[in-house]
Amino acid sequence: MKPLKQLAGWLARSLLLLASVPALAGTITGSAHDFTGQAWSGGRICVACHAPHKTDTTTTDAPLWSHTNSTATYTLYSTPTMNATVTQPGGGSKLCMSCHDGTVAVNSFGGVTGTTMISAANNLGTNLKGSHPIGFTYNTALATADGSLHDPVTRTVTIGSGTQTRTGTVNAMLLYGGKMECDSCHDVHNTFTVGGLGTGLVKVDPSGSKICLACHNK
Amino acid sequence: MNILSPLFSRCIIAVMAAAMLAGCVSNPNQPAQAKAAEAPAGPVFYPPLPNSPRIQYLTTIASERDLAVRKDSFADFIVGEEKEVQRLTQPYGIALYGGKLYVADTGAGGLAIFDLTQQRFSFVTGTGAGRIKRPINIRIDADGTRYVTDTGRDQVLVYDRDDRFVKAFGVEGQFRPVDLAIAGSRLYVADILHHQIQVLEKDTGKLLFKFGKAGSGEGELFHPTNIALGPDGDIYVVETSNFRVQRFTAEGKPVRTYGTVGSTVGSFARPKGIAMDKAGRLLVGDAAFQNVQIFDNSGKLLMYFGQTDGSSDGLNLPAGVTVDYDNIAAFRRFAEPKFNIDYLILVASQFGPNKIDIFAFGKLRDMDYPEDKPAARPVS
Numbered sequence: 001m002k003p004l005k006q007l008a009g010w011l012a013r014s015l016l017l018l019a020s021v022p023a024l025a026g027t028i029t030g031s032a033h034d035f036t037g038q039a040w041s042g043g044r045i046c047v048a049c050h051a052p053h054k055t056d057t058t059t060t061d062a063p064l065w066s067h068t069n070s071t072a073t074y075t076l077y078s079t080p081t082m083n084a085t086v087t088q089p090g091g092g093s094k095l096c097m098s099c100h101d102g103t104v105a106v107n108s109f110g111g112v113t114g115t116t117m118i119s120a121a122n123n124l125g126t127n128l129k130g131s132h133p134i135g136f137t138y139n140t141a142l143a144t145a146d147g148s149l150h151d152p153v154t155r156t157v158t159i160g161s162g163t164q165t166r167t168g169t170v171n172a173m174l175l176y177g178g179k180m181e182c183d184s185c186h187d188v189h190n191t192f193t194v195g196g197l198g199t200g201l202v203k204v205d206p207s208g209s210k211i212c213l214a215c216h217n218k
Numbered sequence: 219m220n221i222l223s224p225l226f227s228r229c230i231i232a233v234m235a236a237a238m239l240a241g242c243v244s245n246p247n248q249p250a251q252a253k254a255a256e257a258p259a260g261p262v263f264y265p266p267l268p269n270s271p272r273i274q275y276l277t278t279i280a281s282e283r284d285l286a287v288r289k290d291s292f293a294d295f296i297v298g299e300e301k302e303v304q305r306l307t308q309p310y311g312i313a314l315y316g317g318k319l320y321v322a323d324t325g326a327g328g329l330a331i332f333d334l335t336q337q338r339f340s341f342v343t344g345t346g347a348g349r350i351k352r353p354i355n356i357r358i359d360a361d362g363t364r365y366v367t368d369t370g371r372d373q374v375l376v377y378d379r380d381d382r383f384v385k386a387f388g389v390e391g392q393f394r395p396v397d398l399a400i401a402g403s404r405l406y407v408a409d410i411l412h413h414q415i416q417v418l419e420k421d422t423g424k425l426l427f428k429f430g431k432a433g434s435g436e437g438e439l440f441h442p443t444n445i446a447l448g449p450d451g452d453i454y455v456v457e458t459s460n461f462r463v464q465r466f467t468a469e470g471k472p473v474r475t476y477g478t479v480g481s482t483v484g485s486f487a488r489p490k491g492i493a494m495d496k497a498g499r500l501l502v503g504d505a506a507f508q509n510v511q512i513f514d515n516s517g518k519l520l521m522y523f524g525q526t527d528g529s530s531d532g533l534n535l536p537a538g539v540t541v542d543y544d545n546i547a548a549f550r551r552f553a554e555p556k557f558n559i560d561y562l563i564l565v566a567s568q569f570g571p572n573k574i575d576i577f578a579f580g581k582l583r584d585m586d587y588p589e590d591k592p593a594a595r596p597v598s
Contacts, residue, residue, distance in 0.1 A: 048459065051479050051487040051506065063483060064514075065265060065272055065521040065588075094569065098488045098505040098535055099458075101568055102310065102324040102352050103369055103396045103410055103443060 031190035032201060049095055049188075093134050096182040138170075138180045138215070150217050157214045159203040160192030170215060174203070185211060261554050262530075263582075264523035270585040273523050273563070273577050276552035279319065280573040281305035282339035285332055304339060306330055306573035309566040311355030311397070311538040314545045315362065321566065321574060322353035322366060322538075329356060329366065331381075334548040348383025350375060355397040355444070355538060359420075365405065367395040374398060374407060374423070387423030392416070397444040399453060401468060406453050408442040415442065415455060415470065429470030434460045437472040444538070446494045448515075454492060454500060461486040463500060476500065476517045484511070484519040491539030495561060495579070503536040503565060510539055510565055523577070524565070534570030539563065541579075549576055556583040 028034055034045055136142075143149040152170035159166050159173050166173060174184040186201045187193050194205045204211040212218075263271035278284065282304045308325025319332040328343035328350050344350045351370025358364050362379030373388035374395050388395065393409035393416055404426065405418045414430035430439040441459035448454055452473060453466045461479035463486075466472055477486045487506030494500060498515035509524035510533070525532035542562045553559055563577040581587055 047461075047479055051461075051481045051485070053481050063519045063521045065269075094535060095506070097569065101505075101535070101537065102308070102354060103394075104441060 027191075028189045030197070031193075032197065033188060033190070048099075092176060092183050093181040096186075096188070132180075132185075134179075134181050134184075136180060137178050138175055139178055148217050150215055152215070155214070157204060159187070161194040161205075164192055166192055174214070261557075262526060264577075265521060266527075270587050271557075271582050272521060273579050274553055274557050275526075276549050276562075276576045276578055278572045278575050279306075279332060280571060282332070285334070285337045285339060304330075304341060308568050309537070309573050310568065311353070311357075311367075312540045312564045312566050312574060313356045313358045313364075314540070314542040314562070314564070315358040317545060317548060319564075319574070320356050320358065320364070322356045324352055324354060324568075327351060327353070327370075329353060329381075334545070342381050344375070344377075344383055346383075347386070348375065348377070354395075357398055357400055359400050365398055365400065367398055367407070369394050369396065369410075372411075374405065374418075376423075385423070387418055392425075396442070399445045399447040401447045401451070401453070404468075406445055406447070408445045408455060410441050410443060413439045413442065415439070415445070415453070415466070417470070427470065429466065430455075436475075437464075437466075439464065443490055444492045446492045446500075448494045449496050449498055450515075454494060456489050456492045456502065458489055461489065463489070463492060463502060474517075476513060477502075483522065490537050491565070493539045493541040493563070495541050496543070501539050501541060501563060503533075503539040505535045505537065505568075508533050508536060510536065510563070524575075531570055531572045533565055533567050533575060534572065535568040536565050537568050538566040540565075546578075549578070552576075553578050554582065557581070558583060 028045060033048070138149075138152055140151050140153055143151045150170065152175060155170045156167060157170050157173050171178070174180075176183060185203060187203050188201060190201055192203055193199075193201050195202065199206070202211055204214055262275035263269075264273040264275070265271060306321060306326070307323050309321045309330070310324050311322040313320045317333065317335040319334060321330040321332070323330050323341075326341070328341050331340045331342060333339070342350070350366065351368050353366050353368050353375075355367045356364060363384075364377040364379075364381070366375040366377065368375055371386065371388075372390070372392070372394050373386040375386050376384045378384050387405075393407060394411035395407045396410045397408045399406040400420065403420050405420050407416045407418060409416050409428075413432040414428050416428045417426045418424065419426055430437065430442065432438065432440060434440055439455065439457050439460070441457060442455045443458045444456045446454045448465070451468050453468060453470075455464050455466065457464055461477065463476040464472060465474050465476070477484070477489070479485060479487065481487060486502070486504055489502050489504050491503035491510075492500060499520065500513045500515070501510055502513070503510045507522070507524075509522045511522040512520045514520055524536065540563070542564065543560075546559050546562055549562060550559065557578060557580055559578040559580040561579050563579055565575050565577070567573055567575065
């Protein structure tokens with residue numbers, strides 16, 4: 001009964017495949033940032049972004065030529081000279097951009113580092129097509145000046161889907177330090193997302209442009 | 219009341235406007251002081267004085283205006299800009315050849331070429347079969363042949379010394395090249411898609427052999443991005459997602475690895491660009507630390523550089539790191555007269571206003587330097 005055996009084998013294999021595909025919102029495992037199946041770093045996912053402090057003190061780490069700062073540790077993506085003009089995105093956004101730089105996965109930014117969207121003269125000369133600007137402060141003053149943005153302090157939004165949702169003001173749910181960043185729209189840990197694998201880890205449903213309309217009053 | 223001519227009255231208004239606006243520009247982090255918009259006041263050394271410095275920051279190139287002598291900014295404000303200034307968008311790889319600076323601008327989709335002797339800027343995108351899609355790195359051979367890695371086309375694009383497209387290496391599904399190293403008659407291409415190094419014949423693009431496979435063990439690679447040829451003939455590969463540099467012989471036999479993941483000095487968190495100097499030192503850029511760390515060939519950390527004391531911008535998501543011994547004369551004027559330059563270090567920042575920062579590596583005359591340790595015993 002060879003054909004039957006083969007059929008059974010095929011059925012079993014395809015069922016297994018079906019079982020492993022859907023990535024439910026709520027876990028980083030199974031999402032686009034789950035690197036466990038890819039045989040690197042001993043299956044550790046988190047280390048890609050959360051570098052551990054080195055506790056091994058047997059090797060000397062002091063730089064040979066520079067005797068200052070020999071015990072310096074870095075808070076990733078904060079620089080000691082963080083200028084924090086409105087063109088500087090937060091550390092979280094820079095972490096995203098450090099990988100999404102044109103070499104792996106999606107190239108995240110077409111170089112747009114907008115200050116505000118109002119005066120193009122302040123724009124650092126980069127073209128506006130390709131991606132939404134980040135790193136600018138989105139507050140009531142901006143909404144008033146622009147005229148077609150919701151006030152982030154009063155406008156409410158719900159992020160996530162299924163059993164993992166959260167509701168609050170745009171300022172509390174989407175902004176970081178009052179600014180729009182990459183994580184305003186994307187949840188890298190896949191905790192509060194809408195849609196399964198391949199939909200971009202977005203926090204609000206992109207169908208019908210609901211995600212845009214959370215902030216833009218059109 | 220037409221006492222004043224229209225031009226004069228416009229000038230008066232402009233002056234008043236400038237005076238008022240200057241007071242408005244302030245840095246939220248340092249509200250009390252006016253931020254220096256131009257280069258920092260004194261020379262920027264790494265390590266800073268009173269240490270014996272090994273590196274001096276020279277200058278930054280971010281747009282075509284950085285080529286010419288700096289115009290009087292006040293006159294600029296009055297007269298205004300005549301045309302759009304071409305700026306770098308999202309640079310990654312840099313090469314210097316024959317007095318010209320070549321920048322692979324990923325965001326702009328082309329090569330920005332700064333002619334340092336003629337003070338001219340041009341932007342090459344190619345047409346038809348030679349159209350550049352998403353350039354990452356550019357490497358230039360001794361005879362002037364340019365090799366551009368393009369992750370939009372998943373090919374290595376070859377241009378001759380007059381920037382004319384010659385051919386493209388790579389068939390569909392073969393690789394996603396991020397960087398390549400030119401070694402004699404071979405190209406070592408870092409393939410980020412299959413986690414391996416593909417070795418091609420330089421003239422024909424024929425695949426000679428490959429080495430590496432996905433993993434984090436010895437001889438295995440994960441997301442190999444940038445690659446450099448050492449003075450010893452060995453190949454040094456930055457594995458961004460294994461947080462280390464792995465060294466192979468020219469035939470692909472693994473020799474050793476450098477570095478581990480960590481947030482401390484001497485570790486790696488997002489290593490990308492790598493360059494080797496003639497003494498075998500590794501210069502590795504880290505986009506998480508926003509610096510470049512220098513190791514000697516035995517793996518000992520020598521120093522790191524890239525940030526300032528706050529008075530000006532430092533590296534911002536550094537990507538490509540390039541070392542150049544042949545074009546020092548073009549930047550000599552930016553260095554302290556007493557600083558003897560061995561070579562230039564060029565670092566591309568993908569973000570922020572300082573797109574290409576140029577540093578000089580060398581020694582300051584009349585300062586004491588600790589003896590450089592002799593080369594380490596060969597690693598068994």
